[in-house]
Structures are given as structure tokens and as C-alpha cells.
Amino acid sequence: MFSYCSDPETLGSFGWFSCYLTTGVHMSFYLSFIKVLLLLAVTAPVALGVGFWGAMSARSRIIPLSWVGKTYIALVRGVPDIAFFLFFVIALDQAFEWTRHKILCPDWDQPIRQGADFLVCTQAKLPLGSAPQWVHESYGFSLAVITFAIVFGAFAANVLYGAMRAVPREQIETAEAYGMTHAQAFWRILVPQMWVYALPGLSNLWMVLIKATPLLFLLGIEDIVYWARELGGTKTPKFTSYPHGDWRMWYFLFLLVFYLAFTRVSEVVLERLMGRLTHGQATSGGEAQRKAAV
Amino acid sequence: MSCWQTIQDYGLRSIGIGERLLPKENFTLCEHFTLIGSGMIWNVYFGALALFTGFFFATALAVAKGSDNRWLRKPAEWFIFLFRGSPLFIQFFFAYFLFLNLKGVIPFFSPFTAAWLGALIVLFCNTAAYTAEIFYGALRSIPKGDTDAADAYGMSGWPRFRRIVWPTMLRLAWPAYTNEAIFLFHATTLVYFSSFPAWRQKGDALYYANYFADKTFNPFIPYPILAMYFIMVTLLIVALFGVINKRLNRHLPVERRVRMRFRLNLMR
Numbered sequence: 001m002f003s004y005c006s007d008p009e010t011l012g013s014f015g016w017f018s019c020y021l022t023t024g025v026h027m028s029f030y031l032s033f034i035k036v037l038l039l040l041a042v043t044a045p046v047a048l049g050v051g052f053w054g055a056m057s058a059r060s061r062i063i064p065l066s067w068v069g070k071t072y073i074a075l076v077r078g079v080p081d082i083a084f085f086l087f088f089v090i091a092l093d094q095a096f097e098w099t100r101h102k103i104l105c106p107d108w109d110q111p112i113r114q115g116a117d118f119l120v121c122t123q124a125k126l127p128l129g130s131a132p133q134w135v136h137e138s139y140g141f142s143l144a145v146i147t148f149a150i151v152f153g154a155f156a157a158n159v160l161y162g163a164m165r166a167v168p169r170e171q172i173e174t175a176e177a178y179g180m181t182h183a184q185a186f187w188r189i190l191v192p193q194m195w196v197y198a199l200p201g202l203s204n205l206w207m208v209l210i211k212a213t214p215l216l217f218l219l220g221i222e223d224i225v226y227w228a229r230e231l232g233g234t235k236t237p238k239f240t241s242y243p244h245g246d247w248r249m250w251y252f253l254f255l256l257v258f259y260l261a262f263t264r265v266s267e268v269v270l271e272r273l274m275g276r277l278t279h280g281q282a283t284s285g286g287e288a289q290r291k292a293a294v
Numbered sequence: 295m296s297c298w299q300t301i302q303d304y305g306l307r308s309i310g311i312g313e314r315l316l317p318k319e320n321f322t323l324c325e326h327f328t329l330i331g332s333g334m335i336w337n338v339y340f341g342a343l344a345l346f347t348g349f350f351f352a353t354a355l356a357v358a359k360g361s362d363n364r365w366l367r368k369p370a371e372w373f374i375f376l377f378r379g380s381p382l383f384i385q386f387f388f389a390y391f392l393f394l395n396l397k398g399v400i401p402f403f404s405p406f407t408a409a410w411l412g413a414l415i416v417l418f419c420n421t422a423a424y425t426a427e428i429f430y431g432a433l434r435s436i437p438k439g440d441t442d443a444a445d446a447y448g449m450s451g452w453p454r455f456r457r458i459v460w461p462t463m464l465r466l467a468w469p470a471y472t473n474e475a476i477f478l479f480h481a482t483t484l485v486y487f488s489s490f491p492a493w494r495q496k497g498d499a500l501y502y503a504n505y506f507a508d509k510t511f512n513p514f515i516p517y518p519i520l521a522m523y524f525i526m527v528t529l530l531i532v533a534l535f536g537v538i539n540k541r542l543n544r545h546l547p548v549e550r551r552v553r554m555r556f557r558l559n560l561m562r
Contacts, residue, residue, distance in 0.1 A: 078528055079521040080480035083500055087517040118511050211381040218487060249391035256380050256388055263379040
């Protein structure tokens with residue numbers, strides 16, 4: 001990056017590091033941090049939306065729908081998350097390709113599953129074989145987002161389901177006394193009130209989501225774990241002008257510190273947010289604030 | 295080949311007994327069930343051992359965190375923050391490379407780079423930190439009346455802790471601790487997906503499930519089998535911990551007992 005980097009062998013240790021840490025591959029490493037943050041920013045609202053639908057269907061009055069919701073919540077939480085990640089990446093990909101295959105190539109006569117192969121016609125491939133590199137990458141990324149949303153949607157559904165039940169029954173009764181329909185009472189009374197009850201669970205979920213981001217690595221995304229392994233491995237002078245031994249330990253130490261700092265910052269922010277939201281609420285937290293102010 | 299033959303060949307494959315080569319093609323359902331089930335041995339090994347050893351360390355950590363002495367409190371707080379604040383996945387990676395480097399300097403550390411010891415240590419520290427936080431919360435919510443009664447009997451120090459504080463702490467913490475146990479078992483699946491190598495293809499349940507999914511490109515058989523095994527283990531833990539919960543609460547009138555509530559919204 002810097003002009004004096006053309007011959008790294010002449011540099012002192014400080015200069016050497018300033019060059020080493022600004023090489024092109026290191027830039028990709030830093031970019032992958034953005035990738036992780038982007039994943040968090042996209043997944044959190046999507047998962048919340050999925051969770052909302054899950055909670056709504058779980059408390060639905062239509063029995064089969066409520067079974068679907070409850071099974072979804074119970075199933076995702078009863079199985080190790082990593083198994084879901086590994087499962088969904090292949091399953092979603094195959095589901096998409098299978099659907100496209102049925103629509104785009106109706107006159108295909110061979111079976112799709114031939115022993116260990118999964119064969120669809122060329123037009124149904126996702127992404128198309130001729131697509132540029134960035135399409136492949138963003139396809140992989142969106143698969144990851146959907147997987148995260150499905151898994152975390154179940155956790156969020158559970159939190160929201162609990163929060164909906166925590167809203168005092170009298171509130172709904174009052175709404176019914178005013179002649180509101182079931183849907184009106186839900187949207188006008190229940191939904192605005194449930195967030196205070198949901199926030200502790202949701203902030204816990206956010207922490208969990210942060211800590212689940214290294215699993216991106218398992219989904220085949222070139223994320224921070226991937227780059228830490230790549231960059232940290234032993235480099236010989238033959239292939240690079242920055243040879244070094246096995247530094248993976250230090251790279252992962254850096255990731256560890258990154259996550260600790262991220263967790264700490266989130267904790268502080270969420271604590272403040274909770275303080276804001278409980279202000280003036282008729283909960284034990286709000287009561288404690290009132291007492292402290294006196 | 296009959297299914298009984300398969301069970302004999304691969305039933306203990308994950309610990310290196312039986313057929314050396316894994317099946318290569320034309321996988322039968324029986325092979326799926328047997329190999330993934332055989333991998334469960336490792337999940338149970340990691341889960342049970344980490345849970346058992348972690349329990350004692352967690353008690354010590356919780357007491358240290360609740361202590362008035364700075365020199366005890368601060369290290370405990372830091373330890374808990376370190377292991378609860380970072381992803382288990384990264385902890386595994388870091389620990390593996392740390393042990394690898396140490397092995398280069400001191401040969402004593404060579405067994406630590408194997409999963410059976412290295413990963414166990416990470417899981418032990420991790421579960422101890424999570425459990426300590428649960429126990430610490432329980433310690434702080436011990437009813438004042440209980441400790442007052444202990445004082446009235448003239449108890450102090452070790453007898454007071456052993457006979458009053460500790461049982462009450464366990465009783466209050468038990469439902470949350472049950473969840474922790476379930477999640478620890480789920481977390482054991484991460485071991486062979488972080489850097490710890492599965493030596494001679496001796497892996498855990500997920501390792502074999504992933505092996506089948508990679509070979510057949512069909513995730514719809516191995517992963518549901520894995521899920522079934524894990525749901526079975528989860529139910530077993532719930533039953534086992536339920537019995538202990540009953541015993542911890544046996545002196546209380548029914549309505550004051552701590553109910554088991556399963557709030558499975560944790561992950562590492």
C-alpha cells in the first residue's frame with residue numbers, strides 16, 4: 001500500500017507490520033468484518049419478521065396453523081443449530097433448483113436424483129453457470145441470510161409468543177368490551193404493548209445472534225474465520241514477500257477480542273435502551289426507576 | 295450385508311473398534327443410523343464429562359463472583375465474561391492453535407491438540423462460565439429467611455454453605471441449569487467443525503451426518519436422523535434432571551416448588 005513497501009526485507013519491524021497489515025488479502029479480511037456486520041443488519045429484522053409470523057401462527061385459533069407454529073418453534077430449538085445450518089444450505093439450494101427445474105424444463109424425462117447426483121437442467125441452475133462471480137457470492141450470502149432467519153425466527157417466535165401472553169388479559173378484555181374484533185384487539189392493543197415484555201428476550205437473542213455469526217464459515221462464505229485461517233497459516237518466502245510462521249493463534253485471538261468488544265458495546269447500548277423503554281412503565285423495572293428518582 | 299452385521303462393524307466405529315474403512319457408496323438406512331449413533335458416543339462423552347467437572351468449578355466461580363474480596367471477585371468476573379462474551383466456535387479455534395503452538399515448545403502439550411482432551415477443556419471452561427452465571431444469580435436470590443435461620447442455629451463458614459446456601463442455590467438454579475445442560479450437549483457438535491481433527495475418521499454424530507450428506511448430496515436422510523438422536527438425548531436429560539429437581543424440592547410444600555420451565559433460547 002505504501003511506497004516503501006516495495007522491498008519488505010529492508011524494513012524494521014514496525015514498518016514491516018504496517019506493510020504486512022495493508023496487503024490486498026488483508027483488505028479482504030477487513031472487508032469480511034463488514035460482511036459479518038451486514039449479515040447481522042439484514043438478518044435481525046428478517047428474523048424478527050419470521051418470528052412474528054411464527055408467534056402469530058402459534059397462537060392462532062385455527063388448530064392446524066397453531067400446530068405448524070408450535071412445531072416450528074419446538075423443532076428448531078430441540079436440535080443443534082449447527083445441524084440446521086448444514087442442512088438448510090443444501091436443502092434450500094436443492095429446493096430452489098427443483099422448483100425452477102419443474103417450471104423451466106417441464107419436458108425433462110430423467111430423474112433428478114440419480115444415485116449420489118442431483119441433476120437439473122442447465123437453465124434451472126442457481127445461479128446460472130454463466131453468471132458473474134458477484135452473483136455467485138451474493139447467492140451464497142442470501143442463502144445464509146435465509147438460514148439464519150429460519151433458525152433465529154424460531155427463537156424470536158418463542159420470545160414474542162411469551163411476550164404476547166405476558167400482556168395482561170384485562171387489556172384484551174377491555175378491547176373486547178369496546179366491541180373490537182379479534183384482529184383489531186390484536187393489532188391495536190396487544191402488539192403495541194408486548195414490546196416491553198419482549199425486549200429482554202430479544203436483547204438476549206441479539207447477543208446470541210452475534211455469537212452465531214462465525215458459523216457463516218460453515219455455510220461456505222469467505223468470512224472472518226475463513227480469512228483468519230488463510231492469512232494465519234505458515235507462509236514461505238517462495239510465494240509471498242511477507243513470510244511468517246504459524247500465526248493463526250494470533251488471528252483468532254484478534255477475533256476473540258473483536259467479539260468480546262462487540263458484545264460489551266451491545267450490552268451497554270441495550271442496557272440504555274431498556275432504561276429508556278421501562279421509564280414510566282407499570283413493571284417492576286419502571287417501579288425501581290421511580291424509587292431511585294425520589 | 296445384514297443390518298446386524300453393519301451394527302457389529304460400525305457400532306463402535308467412532309472409538310476405533312470394528313471396520314476400519316467407512317462405507318463408500320450405496321449407503322443403507324441402517325448404515326446411517328449405526329454410524330451417526332456411533333458418533334453420539336463422543337457427544338455424550340464431551341457433554342457428560344464437561345458438565346460433571348464444570349459443575350464443581352462453576353460453584354467455586356459463583357461463590358468467588360459473589361465474594362467481597364476483590365482478588366477473588368475480579369478474576370471470576372473476567373473469566374465469566376471471557377467465555378460468555380465470545381463465540382464457542384472462536385474459542386475452539388483459538389484453543390486449538392494455542393495448544394498447537396505450545397506443543398511446538400513443550401512436548402507435554404501434544405495430547406491437548408487432540409479433541410478428546412483439548413476440546414474437553416474448552417467445553418469445561420465454557421460450561422463452567424455459563425453455569426457460574428446461573429449459580430451466581432441463584433446465590434443472590436436465596437431467601438433472607440434461610441440464611442437467618444442458619445445464623446440462628448449458630449452455623450457459619452463451611453457448614454452454613456454446605457447445608458443451607460448450596461442446596462438452596464441448586465434448587466433455585468436447577469431449571470436454568472437443565473437448559474444449560476441441553477445446550478451444552480448441542481454445543482458438543484461444534485468440536486469437529488472447528489479445527490480439532492477427527493483422527494482416522496473417528497468423529498461425533500454430526501461429523502458422520504455431514505459425511506453422508508457430502509457423499510450422497512442428500513441432506514434429507516442423515517440430518518433428520520441426527521435430529522432424532524439429539525431429541526432423544528434432550529428428553530433423557532429433561533427426565534434425569536427432573537428427578538433431581540424433585541429431590542431438591544422434596545422438603546417444600548407443593549405450591550412453593552420451583553417449576554421446571556424450559557426456555558431454550560440460548561446459543562453460544
